[in-house]
Amino acid sequence: MAREVVPIHPAQQTVLPLRENRRLSTAAQNQGLNDGALISAIRSGNQDAMAQLYDRYSSVVYAVALRVLGETSAAEDVLQEIFMQLWRNPGAFDAGRGNLAPWLAVIARNRAVDTLRRRRPQTEMTETVASVEPDMAGDADRRRTVEKVWAVLKEMPAPQRNALEMAYFEGYSHSEISEKTGEPLGTIKTRIRTGLILLRQAVEAR
Amino acid sequence: MSVHEQFAEDLALHALGCLEGSEKATLEKHLEECASCRRELEQLRGDAALLALTASGPRPPTRAKIRVMDAIAKEPRLPPAMVRMPWWAGFGWVTAVAMIAVVAVMWNQNTRLKSSLAVMEGLSEQRRAELELDRRVVDTLTASDAKRVSILPANYKTPPPEGKAIYSREHNGLVFIASNMLPLPAQKAYELWLIPTQGAPIPAGVFKPDARGSAVVINPPLPAGVEAKAFAITIEPERGSATPTMPIIMVGSGG
DSSP, X not given: OOEEXXXXXXXXXXXXXXXXXXXXHHHHHHHHOOHHHHHHHHXXXXXXXXXXXXXXXXXXXXXXXXXXHOOHHHHXXXXXXXXXXXXXXXXXXXXXXXXXXHHHHHHHHHHHHHHHTTOOOOSOGGGOOBOOSSOOOSHHHHHHHHHHHHHHHHHSOHHHHHHHHHHHTSOOOHHHHHHXXXXXXXXXXXXXXXXXXXXXXXXXXX | OOSOHHHHHHHHHHHTTOOOHHHHHHHHHHHHHOHHHHHHHHHHHHHHHHHHHTOOOOOOOHHHXXXXXXXXXXXXXXXXXXXXXXXXXXXXXXXXXXXXXXXXXHHHHHHHHHHOSTTHHHHHHHHHHHHHHHHHHHHHHHOTTOOOOOOOOTTOOSOXXXXXXXXXXXXXXXXXXXXXXXXXXXXXXXXXXXXESSSSOEEEEEEOOOTTSOEEEESOOOOTTOOEEEEEEEEEETTOOSSOOSOOOEEEEOO
16 A cells, blocks of 8 residues: 555644744645645635646646737737636636646637637637546646657648647638648548547557 | 447537538537437547647746736635635645545546446446535535634643644655644744655655644655655745754654
8 A cells, every 4th residue: 555644743842933924824835735726715716826826827828829829919818818717717617527737728729719710709618628538637647648649649640630730729610621731521521530539549548 | 439420520520619510500419419429529529638738838928927917806706804715725634634535536436437438427427426525525614604623632731733644655645734733933934854765855845834733735746756764844944945954843654
């Protein structure tokens, strides 16, 4: 059994003067909290928890928005919009339906594509599902998974990778991709589906 | 495969949001009636999320965080009296027990979900129900009218400082819960140390107890695969130290 419970007792009794610094104390506690606990604290209106969550995930959101929009000021607007929505409605994230990182990444992608198409948001945060296996609760898990996905994308034939990226990051419809690449519609459909399945198989193989 | 083959490719396009026109309308109508295609769509959306996570680039500029935090400060969602750290976050053992319960439930269910596709649906229902229970626990802990009561033997005077470290080498995880900790001098903090079977003590988190002497440290950054011989606590500068400053004020070894 790997788990150990270790009681820790005083080696010596020391009487020390009291100095309470609640803000420092709570900020230090936030450092170690997992996503669920931070979301709970945000529900209570805790701004320190919000800052902690921003530090943890703003890079993910910004990278996706920048990849789609290709412009820093527009990507910053998406970043601002998403974290404000999370502040206003932290209950939109349902831990039972996936981890926070992919959920935020998908919302960032959807919002950025909506911006790209100059249209009103098409998907509410509460409707967004990003249930990813394996579990990506920690940075290390996420890095490992992303490395696997990168490896698959690198090995993928260029036309298939392009079709996936045009659909996901450039917001083209399947018929637009067919038109731009000169490939038959059926070919584009097949490439996109088999491409997604390859990604799934890569992360499932442990 | 239980997905209807004629919709398999359209499901992938729909997951990426690039299906349009009559094909989209036909698929959406089918999805209303077909649970297996709905499950496949959800899975394909998860696959698409993997694609989203491959985006990489520079960190957002500092001004972006200032802008977000300024906007949040101007938009408090609760009356000022309520805008504070929830008391339970500083109430170490209760917080940790709730979090451990959540982790344990999710861990269990993840394992079981993978074991059989056939029982996935039933387990999913169970998972939701148990998460709902966990949520209710947290709701109780965070309720504004919740009372905190420590129950001790009737003749007990002052409970001694106590810390409990729960450590898993295999999962590289550490949860530390302290209670009745003595107040600290100015500019000082407690630091937890993992004492390995070989080598120097490893810093395992700096903490300051709240006014009640409670504190919690959850999963501090630790090198992987370290065998712990003991845990110890010292008093250090607020930013922590790379090596412990004597004396060790609390110590405990694994049994």
